[in-house]
Amino acid sequence: xxxxxxxLPIAVAFVMGVVMFFQFYVPTRFSSNFLxxxxxxxxxxxxxxxxxxxxxxxxxxxxxxxxxxxxxGFSVVVYVGxxxxxxxxxxxxxxxxxxETVRDMTGVILGQKQTxxxxxxxYDYVFVPMQATMFxxxxxxxxxxxxxxxxxxxxxxxVLLITAIIVMLxxxxxxxxxxxxxxxxxxxxxxxxxxxxxxNNPSMAAQRGIMIGIGLGIIATSLRIIFxxxxxxxxxxx
Amino acid sequence: xxxxxxxxAIGILIGAALTLMMYSFxxxxxxxxxxxxxxxxxxSVGYLVNIEWWNVLYPQFVVPFMYQRxxxxxxxxxxxxMMLCRFIRQVAWLSRTPMAFVxxxxxxxxxxxxxxxxxLEQLHSTIIRLWVTPLDIDTFLWWxxxxxLWIVFLGVLSVLFYFYFSIEHKGVVGKLGNxxxxxxxxxxxxxxxxxxxxxxxxxxxxxQFLVDKVPEAFRTLTHLGP
Amino acid sequence: xxxxxxWTDAFTSLDRRYIFVLVALAVIIPLLAGLKGSVNISPSVRxxxxxxxxxxxxxxxxxxxxxxxxxxxxxYPMTLALYRHCLDRQLHILSFTMWPNxxxxxxxxxxxxxxxxxxxxxxxxxxxxxxxxxxxxxxxLVIIAAGQDLRNAMPTDYRGNSTGSMPILDGxxxxxxxxxxxxxxxxxxxxxxxxxxxxxxHFVLGxxxxxxxxxxxxxxxxxxxxxxxxxGLKGAAExxxxxxxxxxxxxxxxxxxxxxxxxxxxxxVANAFYFMSGxxx
Numbered sequence: 001x002x003x004x005x006x007x008l009p010i011a012v013a014f015v016m017g018v019v020m021f022f023q024f025y026v027p028t029r030f031s032s033n034f035l036x037x038x039x040x041x042x043x044x045x046x047x048x049x050x051x052x053x054x055x056x057x058x059x060x061x062x063x064x065x066x067x068x069x070x071x072x073g074f075s076v077v078v079y080v081g082x083x084x085x086x087x088x089x090x091x092x093x094x095x096x097x098x099x100e101t102v103r104d105m106t107g108v109i110l111g112q113k114q115t116x117x118x119x120x121x122x123y124d125y126v127f128v129p130m131q132a133t134m135f136x137x138x139x140x141x142x143x144x145x146x147x148x149x150x151x152x153x154x155x156x157x158x159v160l161l162i163t164a165i166i167v168m169l170x171x172x173x174x175x176x177x178x179x180x181x182x183x184x185x186x187x188x189x190x191x192x193x194x195x196x197x198x199x200n201n202p203s204m205a206a207q208r209g210i211m212i213g214i215g216l217g218i219i220a221t222s223l224r225i226i227f228x229x230x231x232x233x234x235x236x237x238x
Numbered sequence: 239x240x241x242x243x244x245x246x247a248i249g250i251l252i253g254a255a256l257t258l259m260m261y262s263f264x265x266x267x268x269x270x271x272x273x274x275x276x277x278x279x280x281x282s283v284g285y286l287v288n289i290e291w292w293n294v295l296y297p298q299f300v301v302p303f304m305y306q307r308x309x310x311x312x313x314x315x316x317x318x319x320m321m322l323c324r325f326i327r328q329v330a331w332l333s334r335t336p337m338a339f340v341x342x343x344x345x346x347x348x349x350x351x352x353x354x355x356x357x358l359e360q361l362h363s364t365i366i367r368l369w370v371t372p373l374d375i376d377t378f379l380w381w382x383x384x385x386x387l388w389i390v391f392l393g394v395l396s397v398l399f400y401f402y403f404s405i406e407h408k409g410v411v412g413k414l415g416n417x418x419x420x421x422x423x424x425x426x427x428x429x430x431x432x433x434x435x436x437x438x439x440x441x442x443x444x445x446q447f448l449v450d451k452v453p454e455a456f457r458t459l460t461h462l463g464p
Numbered sequence: 465x466x467x468x469x470x471w472t473d474a475f476t477s478l479d480r481r482y483i484f485v486l487v488a489l490a491v492i493i494p495l496l497a498g499l500k501g502s503v504n505i506s507p508s509v510r511x512x513x514x515x516x517x518x519x520x521x522x523x524x525x526x527x528x529x530x531x532x533x534x535x536x537x538x539x540y541p542m543t544l545a546l547y548r549h550c551l552d553r554q555l556h557i558l559s560f561t562m563w564p565n566x567x568x569x570x571x572x573x574x575x576x577x578x579x580x581x582x583x584x585x586x587x588x589x590x591x592x593x594x595x596x597x598x599x600x601x602x603x604x605l606v607i608i609a610a611g612q613d614l615r616n617a618m619p620t621d622y623r624g625n626s627t628g629s630m631p632i633l634d635g636x637x638x639x640x641x642x643x644x645x646x647x648x649x650x651x652x653x654x655x656x657x658x659x660x661x662x663x664x665x666h667f668v669l670g671x672x673x674x675x676x677x678x679x680x681x682x683x684x685x686x687x688x689x690x691x692x693x694x695x696g697l698k699g700a701a702e703x704x705x706x707x708x709x710x711x712x713x714x715x716x717x718x719x720x721x722x723x724x725x726x727x728x729x730x731x732x733v734a735n736a737f738y739f740m741s742g743x744x745x
């Protein structure tokens with residue numbers, strides 16, 4: 001049983017890791033077909049992983065309803081939304097019909113209208129507004145944090161602050177109006193020009209250093225997984 | 239000209255109401271926000287089920303298996319179903335093999351890809367050009383651009399030294415690491431400025447919806463549009 | 465001295481709801497006033513525009529919408545500006561997404577284009593002028609699969625039609641045959657496109673991204689691994705201006721300016737109060 005539970009997964013990770021690593025350097029037709037086959041298989045397995053998330057969420061709210069914990073009414077709302085969206089897609093489909101031309105009584109074209117299937121209607125007027133709004137709330141919090149917490153306590157924090165202000169103003173039209181001088185006889189004002197220079201030079205240099213570091217980390221972690229040192233993907237237990 | 243139908247106008251008003259319900263959280267957590275939050279969760283799961291069937295399982299498995307007769311695809315399907323056993327405690331171990339398959343492939347593919355794209359290309363670009371060509375451009379601009387290239391070189395080197403923790407940061411290594419901190423602060427400052435921009439853009443998007451679409455919806459409903 | 469310290473403390477620890485109101489007003493007032501302006505065009509955005517402009521009618525452009533409604537405010541205006549530019553140039557558009565919540569957004573964008581171009585006498589037909597492959601599961605594997613064999617990687621489009629004999633895919637077997645690929649990303653998919661796409665299959669890649677992640681892609685721009693970068697709503701506004709289709713991006717710039725100025729002012733004022741109270745201590 002240990003073979004199936006522990007040794008087989010480690011062996012599979014090792015074999016697939018080594019094979020896919022060497023595949024990159026083997027330019028034959030067989031290697032190319034092999035890559036195609038493996039990616040197709042992997043995508044099918046990854047498709048099932050999406051179901052894990054769906055099950056997990058519905059299961060969580062099912063238990064809340066079963067035990068009638070405080071706030072169970074909201075779990076009813078979850079299930080109502082779930083069934084409404086799911087059934088609308090399966091019953092009426094997920095694609096809108098083509099747009100129609102609208103004419104008045106004399107045949108003059110007034111415009112174009114797009115009728116919607118229920119699935120797309122719920123997506124456009126329930127899903128999109130709510131997800132977009134949830135993330136837009138962050139604008140208020142970032143403004144509040146900038147005012148209440150962002151202090152130039154050290155020299156380094158001061159540099160961070162000044163750069164942030166330069167970039168914030170340089171990337172919007174108001175930056176061009178603040179200092180109208182155009183360096184190097186160009187056609188861009190000082191603040192936007194300096195912002196571009198910061199992004200393309202010192203900031204880019206730091207990001208490149210971080211990218212190289214992350215790249216080395218990814219390679220190290222991949223090697224650890226392939227050689228069976230890193231086994232957290234197997235979950236807990238033996 | 240785009241004409242809004244009655245159902246779309248009603249939808250816009252519902253969308254606006256839900257938007258304001260979500261924004262009510264800014265005052266304090268309340269039942270309207272919770273209602274909206276849970277409705278969003280339910281709708282998103284229902285949406286995912288549809289996309290999972292129409293865009294994933296149907297084209298990736300049903301079409302090749304049933305119409306193109308690629309019967310070998312039953313193997314990854316079984317592996318995928320084994321992965322779902324993760325939630326059943328008694329047979330959770332069955333999910334390890336498909337997980338190992340996926341993770342092993344990912345790890346093997348990542349090494350040459352990341353090595354080329356994120357390390358070798360980046361290093362090459364940093365050191366290959368340390369002065370500007372052609373040489374016959376404006377002298378001051380030539381100096382400025384050449385100094386910029388050296389700033390990039392120094393920046394990459396010093397940041398790499400800053401993140402190298404295997405040796406003690408003293409002497410030349412320590413000084414170079416300290417220079418790296420300045421470059422990182424500039425980069426994080428730029429990131430913060432951009433982050434503010436991103437979040438504000440999201441807010442602008444929602445307000446544009448409320449300011450532009452809601453009056454249009456009211457006009458459609460009061461004139462009883464098509 | 466104690467009184468002054470309380471006064472500065474009162475300002476620096478202001479209830480955040482007052483700040484929320486100020487931010488809301490800074491956004492709403494310019495949008496209600498309908499103030500519009502023009503923007504400076506950055507070289508990274510111009511690169512994308514010029515590359516598409518230089519393509520011939522009938523060439524194919526793959527525009528990948530790797531985002532969901534959370535980033536719709538920044539990336540959807542970018543999407544529409546690119547679609548309009550491509551349709552004006554009579555280029556074929558191939559789209560898909562690797563974010564499940566973005567699949568319907570892609571279809572919605574094409575529906576909007578059909579609505580807009582029909583009065584101009586241009587009927588945009590799926591499978592002929594454009595194709596929406598919908599959501600593709602697998603992340604980097606999608607890029608590799610498409611780089612090997614596009615029809616095999618995406619056997620059906622979003623509507624379930626087989627891609628086997630679609631006219632738009634004539635002469636296109638893989639990513640190598642596509643004239644330009646642009647990834648509009650809310651996450652880190654540009655890294656995947658560079659590492660698994662450009663490095664293996666050597667096609668030209670452009671990128672659009674949210675402003676949050678823009679700084680991390682400048683190294684790719686510098687090496688030439690991406691030929692251009694459209695960053696955030698400002699990038700979308702620049703592209704709209706270049707393509708001659710001003711819409712949400714440009715309309716939002718005045719509000720963006722006012723909020724940025726407000727936040728910059730708040731940071732400066734808060735730090736001034738901080739230093740004043742700190743010096744007295």
